Amino acid sequence: MPSDNSLEIESSDVIRLIQQFLKENNLLNTLTALQEETTVALNTVDSLESFTSEISQGHWDVVLKTVSQLKVPDKKLMDLYEQVIIELIELKEIGTARTLLRQTTPTQLLRDQYPERYLHLEHILSRTHFDPKEAYPNGVSKEKRRQIIAQALASEVTVVPPSRLLTLLGQAIKFQQQQGMLPADAGYDLFRGTVPVVQAEADDVPSKCYNTIKFPKQQHAESVVFSPNGQYLVTGSADGFIEVWNYLTAKLRKDLVYQAEDNLMGMDTAVLCLNFSKDSEMLASGAQDGKIKVWKIQTGQCLRRYSPAHSAGVTSVAFSPDGSQILSTSFDQTVKIHGLKSGKMLKEFRGHTSYVNYACFSADGTKVISSSSDGHVKIWDLKTTACLQTITPHDGTGTIAGATAQTVLSCFPYPRPNHLLACVKAPTAYMLSMEGDVLRQFTPSDVVQAQAIAQAAAEKTGDATNLGRGNTANVPADLTAVVLSPQAEIVYCLAESNVMYCFYADTGREIKNFKVVEGSEVIGLASHPSSNILAINTADGRVLLFH
Known part of the structure; x- marks a missing residue:
């Protein structure tokens, strides 16, 4: 029996809608056959x-x-x-x-x-x-x-508006979009029930906040990610909940049955990282207690648990290109690969001397690239787990922001052979070669200006200590995240000062910068794969959506 708030639809009415469609499209033989088979007349x-x-x-x-x-x-x-x-x-x-x-x-x-x-x-x-x-x-x-x-x-016939079936389907889709149950993209695959992957639009700088996802008091998103097909925006919260959003309306996706019924995906502790499989069908989540879960995004079903995968918090997760393995990093200073089918750890990469903040597969899928708070990027052989290269991002003179290496928050392939993009806990991001050469720097203009003032002051006073970044006045804060635009033509650098710096990827020249939020700490940044949309999660319980 239908529930009190449900709408009961007669199967004969559905058949009549199909019959009208057949009639209007002159498919009369099919119409006759359907009427004879069902004994339902139009x-x-x-x-x-x-x-x-x-x-x-x-x-x-x-x-x-x-x-x-x-x-x-x-x-x-x-x-x-x-x-x-x-x-x-x-x-x-x-x-x-x-x-x-x-x-x-x-x-x-x-x-x-x-x-x-x-x-x-x-x-x-x-x-x-x-x-x-x-x-x-x-x-x-x-x-x-x-x-x-x-x-x-x-008295035996009725009159209905033309194209009734198509009209009802269109109205249903529009209603679901308005209710946040479907993304409001222009295209929609009615047969498969999905929004087709669209061609990435021309890169542009998103600088206007068009919507905000707000979390309950004393809660916030620790992680945020877009799916590769652009259909899902997912957040992982400090309270362990994992939620899927309509990134245009900032509403929870109610077309996912488990979310409509309040059966959310979740972890026991704060969700520190999220990542999708290449086909956007699976989601991996890593938590503060060292556990990892793999989910089927359409149903919310947990496909695999690794309890725990690490002895400390999981800082990043990534699927292998074929979706059969999970790559993870942790505060326990290790990088690991886990089998999705077996549920067991398959490989471990040891060599970092501090937290490992991020890891990913190389563009050709034969290597693993890891980034650590020990100041190094390591490139590992996927098969043997041997360390092939240790890179220390620097300013071109062999040092980075002074005498000591700084935390490397992330380093990932740039879509050009042998190129990497590194986010360092410093005001500058770096384009590196796989051998560690600095190919390009992304330094905000105000940083360059401050460094020039410090250089002049040092030369005037003869005080060499003023050459260090730490002694310059009004230098912008360190970066907290770096991402690429859909066409990889723009590098977005989010600073701890809540300023977004935008650079041309091929020249390193700054395009513009803007303040993203006042009065709160920024935590992370995600870029939509095909639209000029950025999602920025903050410590005061918001996810800011920019276009």
Whole structure:
């Protein structure tokens, strides 16, 4: 039984919607077959006025064609055919009248159920002349008979607006979009129930906050990620909940049944990292207690648990290109690979001397690239787990922001052979080669200006200590995250000062910068894969959406 708040839909109504679609698209054989198979008749006409007018005017060819697609009681069909045969006799269309009388189903029923009426037609047909009084006894005229038949048949049919099926589907999709149950993208695959992956738009700098996701008091998103197909925006919260959002409306996605029923995906502790499989069907989450879970995004089903995967918090997770393995990093200073099918740890990469903040696969899938608070990026052989290269991002002179190496928050392949993009806990991001050479720096103009002032002051006073970044005034805060635009033409650098710096990837020149939020700490940053949209999560319980 349907629940009190549900809407019960009759299956016969759905069949009629399909029948109308078939009729409007001239698929008449299919329509006939569907009516015979289901015994459900469409019984609609485009215009009731036109239908009755055709009967009143005796346009029987049109009327019979229309009626052939309707389900009409036998008695009313017999009345209709009786009248058509009489009028054909009057027009001296004797051959056609004889065929209808002797070879159609309604007239055969007339013969069996009302033999006197059938014999009356046979008698009229055999006469050499037509006598209206004989044809229409009891003082009933031809016009009156047409009117009676028109009224009888009109009561059997209904009129519905054209394209009813397509209209209802369109209204349903629009309603779901308005309710945050579907992303409001221009395209929608009605058959598969998905939004097609669209071609990435031309890169541009998103600088306007168009919507905000707000979390309950004392809660906030620790991690945020877009799916590769651009359909999902997912957050992982400090309270362990994992939620999927409509990134245009900032509403929870209610088209996902488990979310509509408040059965959210979740971890036991804060969700520190999230990542999708390449096909956007699976989501991996890593938590503060060292556990990892893998989810099926469409159903919310947990496919695999690693309890725990690490002895400390999980700082990043990533799927292998074929989706069969999970790569993870942790505060326990290790990088690990886990089998999705076996549920076991397959490989471990050891060598970092501090927290490992991030790891990913190389573009060709043969290496693992890890970033650590020990100031190093390590490149590992995937098969042997041997460390092939240790890179220390620097300012081009062999040091980074002073004498000591700084925390490397992330380092990932840039879509050009042998190129990496590194985010360091410093005001500058770096484009590196796989061998560790600095190919390009992304330094904010105000940092460059501050460094120039410090350089001049040092030269004037002869105090070499002023050359260090730590002694310059008003230098912007260190970076907290770096991401690429959809076409990889723009590098977005989010600073701890809540300022977003935007650079051309191929030249390192700054395009613009803007303040993203006041009065709160920024935590993370995610870029949409095909649209110029950024999601920024803050410590005060917001996810800011920029375009």
